[in-house]
Amino acid sequence: MTFETGDISTILHQNFPQIAERELQAEVAENGQLMHFRAGEVIMDYGSYIKMVPLIIKGSIRVTKEDDLDGKEILLYFLSAGDTCSMSFSCCMMNKKSMIRTEAVEDTTMIGIPIRYVDQWMSKYQSWKNFVMLSYDNRLIELVKVIDSIAFNNMDQRLQEYLNARQEATGNALIEATHQEIANDLNASREAISRLLKKMENLGKVELGRNQVRLL
């Protein structure tokens, strides 16, 4: 991870147009910190305390939850440019340990907002309050979708949704991942995923290669 104090206000304007007030933009530029993460890097791990709320401006992030017992893991959702991590809000505000892990899927850049401002700006700037509320809202919806998917769908549908979500997050039809990684994200077995991917290939839905799946 590397820090930087680049031209935040320009970047902010492009990726977070909702953050409208001039004064707020200035505050973000002043207090926010540009942060870079390499693909695969763990941004925040289970049980860690969070000191910043991220505004993602480039790249994508995988958010996962670990089983308390046997260390199995399941993907909750992906985040990409224009997103923030609602889970962070609560963790920050309550000063609680993180119950999730966030990990860069691609090289990722974000603006880190120190927690004290996150709360302060809520009362001060209408657009920040709306932004935060909307983010929470989106996350609730996303989580309900995950529940829906796990509860009602078979693995083939979940796999298809997963690949779609991943394509959307990275903006790339080529997904670089091993079958094992995909299986982990879906809390499934590698063999099952391999067989389903093969089936999808036969149906002309994907092209398979070593470490890659291309959506057609």
Added chain:
Amino acid sequence: MTFETGDISTILHQNFPQIAERELQAEVAENGQLMHFRAGEVIMDYGSYIKMVPLIIKGSIRVTKEDDLDGKEILLYFLSAGDTCSMSFSCCMMNKKSMIRTEAVEDTTMIGIPIRYVDQWMSKYQSWKNFVMLSYDNRLIELVKVIDSIAFNNMDQRLQEYLNARQEATGNALIEATHQEIANDLNASREAISRLLKKMENLGKVELGRNQVRLL
């Protein structure tokens, strides 16, 4: 459903001590509306628009999500006294259709807050803002727990958790429900639930009767 304009400020004080500011309490008392629902009554259904955010002061509520396709349903969580419905916030604010159904498990009383105040008070009262944020937070955690449970646990564990959650919501070890109802909440088959309950009875964990399960 019946309306009433009782002594809201006393009730409020007992169930929502976090709502601290005098002025805010007065506003709630002035603008809030006491509402009663009978056990089994649907408070809000899928696709409906919401005009109030509820502060629950008595009873308990089941919150469910329906499958888009074949109308199957799964329980998200229970709400009880001291809770509010975070899902309502977002639906209200965005003026979106509800993606969930809420239904009284027992006879339930709540204070309905018209949506315009919910947003307004966020900027005006620190304690209201904290209350709203904390509620969102609790809901996120609850949903992640549901995902955890569905993804990692077998039906016997899920059933145990369900019975515990229901006991906690109603404060009663006697759960009045048919096996079919329980199966619906868990998106399982009645036969599976019957067999598991029987197993739990043999293990001395519950006592079974027609339409009831008593936790031991």
Added chain:
DNA sequence: AATACTAAGTGATACACATCACCGATTTTT
């Protein structure tokens, strides 16, 4: 009291996916 209904118990079978065991292909390390 007879009838019909609803809830619950139970065996047989079906199906999705996990697990196990192994193999061949490709890539990385030495």
Added chain:
DNA sequence: AAAAATCGGTGATGTGTATCACTTAGTATT
């Protein structure tokens, strides 16, 4: 170039739960 590691494919078998078909036990209706 050889050895080791990783990745993916595939058959056999196991397990949890759904589904189907039926029975028994209460409860409500007539």
